[in-house]
Amino acid sequence: FSSIIGFISVDLTLRGSFFSYSTAAMFLGTWAILWVAHAALANPLLLDDDLLLEQPRLLRQVAPGRDFLFLNNQVTPIWRASATLTGDNAEGGPGGSVIFRQFTDFDPVVVNLNVTGLTPGKHGVHIHQYGDLTESCKSTGPHFRRSLIGNIEAKEDGTASVEFASPYLSLCGPNGIIGRSLVVHEKPIEYNRFPDIAAAPSDIEEDNPSPPQTEEQKVGGIVACGVITITKSKE
Missing domain, CATH: 2.60.40.200 (Superoxide dismutase, copper/zinc binding domain)
Incomplete structure (x- = not known):
């Protein structure tokens, strides 16, 4: 019986640690996303058309010859x-x-x-x-x-x-x-x-x-x- 109690205690401890790590990871992930969004809004990055050869073909068809603005995590044509x-x-x-x-x-x-x-x-x-x-x-x-x-x-x-x-x-x-x-x-x-x-x-x-x-x-x-x-x- 004592061995069962010990197993349950260890299991709960591990679960608590797992949930603690998960919560911390979620917090850090959310903070990182907010930081990147703030940086993008505060300092919009102008991308020259020649640097966008790897962008989806659809974007380049919709806005050929455009310069682009990286804003709100989206590439927007100017x-x-x-x-x-x-x-x-x-x-x-x-x-x-x-x-x-x-x-x-x-x-x-x-x-x-x-x-x-x-x-x-x-x-x-x-x-x-x-x-x-x-x-x-x-x-x-x-x-x-x-x-x-x-x-x-x-x-x-x-x-x-x-x-x-x-x-x-x-x-x-x-x-x-x-x-x-x-x-x-x-x-x-x-x-x-x-x-x-x-x-x-x-x-x-x-x-x-x-x-x-x-x-x-x-x-x-x-x-x-x-x-x-x-x-x-x-x-």
């Missing part, structure tokens, strides 16, 4: 889009370029817009529905109202250069602007509540950030336009 702006007539006129960048779906889109050949003063900038230039800027369609840019102001020499981050733009998804067009109008957009670029109204609606007015009738004709396409993310 999206970059651009458009080359040309005048709406055969004699030339205004021109320029625009670059869009977005790190994740939840980040604002960073816009860098440069235009030359404008008349001095403010000009409205819209995203239009279609990326179609078969009839020059006339075939870009109506204003894509699920996006918002605003006005730019040209100097006396006809140049305008702005850089800003907009929460009212998205490169991808149902409201994505890739494949659509950016247009510059003759006149400024008459926003009573937010007159200039990157300024937000106080009572903005999530699904329609533009105020309910016929802007296309007020901003005049299109002086320059370009199709927004995905471009190589390296400078």
Whole structure:
């Protein structure tokens, strides 16, 4: 009987040690995971496209030519889009370029817009529905109202250069602007509540950030336009 009691005592002791070791291992594992996640969030690691040859082929098919951001233990493509702006007539006129960048779906889109050949003063900038230039800027369609840019102001020499981050733009998804067009109008957009670029109204609606007015009738004709396409993310 005493031998049985001794066996049970040894068994319980071993089991207790096992559970203690298991608990400690789980604690250390959880701590290690949290430490790695914190390090990734605090110091996101930018990975060059050339270093990702071993990544799954599907990722490279979905986002070819991208740089990548290692965030939240996931490799995320850094999206970059651009458009080359040309005048709406055969004699030339205004021109320029625009670059869009977005790190994740939840980040604002960073816009860098440069235009030359404008008349001095403010000009409205819209995203239009279609990326179609078969009839020059006339075939870009109506204003894509699920996006918002605003006005730019040209100097006396006809140049305008702005850089800003907009929460009212998205490169991808149902409201994505890739494949659509950016247009510059003759006149400024008459926003009573937010007159200039990157300024937000106080009572903005999530699904329609533009105020309910016929802007296309007020901003005049299109002086320059370009199709927004995905471009190589390296400078």
